[in-house]
Amino acid sequence: MDMNHVENQDCYAGLTVNSGVAQPPSVNPYLTRRKRKPLPSVGEMVEGIVKGDVTMLSRAVTMVESLSAEHQAVAQEVIEKCLPFSGNSRRIGITGVPGAGKSTSIDVFGLHVLKQGGKLAVLAIDPSSERTKGSILGDKTRMEKLSVHPGAFIRPSPSGGSLGGVARKTRETIVLCEAAGYNNIFVETVGVGQSETAVHSMVDFFLLIQLAGTGDELQGIKRGIMEMADGIVINKADGDNIERARLAMTQFKSALRLFPTPASGWTPEVLTYSGYYELGIEEVWKMIDSYFEFVKANGYFERKRAEQSRFWMYETINERLHSHFYNNPEVQRMLAAAEEEILHNKRTSFAAAKTVLDSYFGAEN
Ligand code: GDP
Numbered sequence: 001m002d003m004n005h006v007e008n009q010d011c012y013a014g015l016t017v018n019s020g021v022a023q024p025p026s027v028n029p030y031l032t033r034r035k036r037k038p039l040p041s042v043g044e045m046v047e048g049i050v051k052g053d054v055t056m057l058s059r060a061v062t063m064v065e066s067l068s069a070e071h072q073a074v075a076q077e078v079i080e081k082c083l084p085f086s087g088n089s090r091r092i093g094i095t096g097v098p099g100a101g102k103s104t105s106i107d108v109f110g111l112h113v114l115k116q117g118g119k120l121a122v123l124a125i126d127p128s129s130e131r132t133k134g135s136i137l138g139d140k141t142r143m144e145k146l147s148v149h150p151g152a153f154i155r156p157s158p159s160g161g162s163l164g165g166v167a168r169k170t171r172e173t174i175v176l177c178e179a180a181g182y183n184n185i186f187v188e189t190v191g192v193g194q195s196e197t198a199v200h201s202m203v204d205f206f207l208l209i210q211l212a213g214t215g216d217e218l219q220g221i222k223r224g225i226m227e228m229a230d231g232i233v234i235n236k237a238d239g240d241n242i243e244r245a246r247l248a249m250t251q252f253k254s255a256l257r258l259f260p261t262p263a264s265g266w267t268p269e270v271l272t273y274s275g276y277y278e279l280g281i282e283e284v285w286k287m288i289d290s291y292f293e294f295v296k297a298n299g300y301f302e303r304k305r306a307e308q309s310r311f312w313m314y315e316t317i318n319e320r321l322h323s324h325f326y327n328n329p330e331v332q333r334m335l336a337a338a339e340e341e342i343l344h345n346k347r348t349s350f351a352a353a354k355t356v357l358d359s360y361f362g363a364e365n
Pocket of ligand 1: 097101102104238273
């Protein structure tokens with residue numbers, strides 16, 4: 001009992017006040033702040049990647065995905081140095097609506113290609129990941145068998161930014177993976193929007209996974225996506241669904257006949273398979289193998305890659321110009337003011353745009 005405390009005097013009998021217990025410090029002294037691992041040098045990263053060190057590869061991909069200018073600068077140097085070691089792979093884009101069976105199929109397709117030796121990287125482009133906070137595409141938990149395979153590197157879609165930005169990051173990650181010895185690259189995307197075009201611009205073969213449906217559903221498939229496909233595969237051809245899948249195959253074949261022959265000279269094939277029951281997998285890969293033989297023989301493979309590199313140079317320039325402009329504080333201020341004026345009919349859109357651009361270019365000169 002604390003005898004010095006005023007309330008322990010006789011007049012307060014019945015009430016005892018004990019000395020307080022010292023409060024523990026608000027911060028656990030044993031919990032020292034974990035130091036962030038220092039950034040490996042560009043040289044260390046490149047050396048690690050070329051040796052196939054997965055940790056280094058992952059760190060470099062994180063740099064590519066980072067929004068920090070410092071990380072971006074490091075990433076660009078690493079990519080530049082990895083470029084001579086890249087290119088030696090088969091880049092395959094895989095698309096299909098949610099539920100088409102992309103993850104089930106990639107798991108099975110992936111094991112199939114890994115049986116032939118080499119390594120496989122599974123990447124993804126999902127611009128909606130910005131809204132949903134984290135992409136489900138390319139998620140390890142969706143590919144049970146591949147995720148525990150030592151030869152597979154699975155990376156979900158980079159998040160943040162425009163589709164162009166997300167796609168550029170995936171394009172750069174391909175370079176890093178190839179330098180690390182991944183000779184098979186799958187790029188997955190959801191077949192519902194613009195992202196197929198982005199994937200198409202970075203792969204050699206574009207596979208469209210479809211489901212059996214009625215003629216009506218066939219109408220709903222965007223013509224553009226079908227036109228991009230080098231192969232259409234109808235999944236879930238198992239059990240009661242086999243007949244319907246065959247019918248869908250016929251429908252797709254006749255729909256494809258209406259399209260002009262693609263620049264590759266390759267006529268897209270249509271097959272049925274079952275990812276879940278692992279039926280027809282071999283045939284799908286035979287088709288893909290014959291495509292590669294075909295386009296390597298007629299020179300289209302090299303031409304397309306060169307065309308894609310050109311495309312990505314312009315994409316990168318466009319994206320950088322865009323972000324440089326919109327991230328400029330003065331531009332942001334002027335745009336806000338211009339919006340006000342336009343909304344109140346004080347100026348025309350064109351005049352307002354001219355003022356902002358003139359000011360930007362004037363400042364740049
Ligand atoms: P994703 O959204 O395109 O990645 O599709 P999932 O791979 O997650 O598959 C969606 C659903 O279809 C799951 O319930 C799978 O088990 C099922 N599924 C996938 N492939 C097949 C198949 O070949 N046959 C059957 N019957 N079901 C399948």
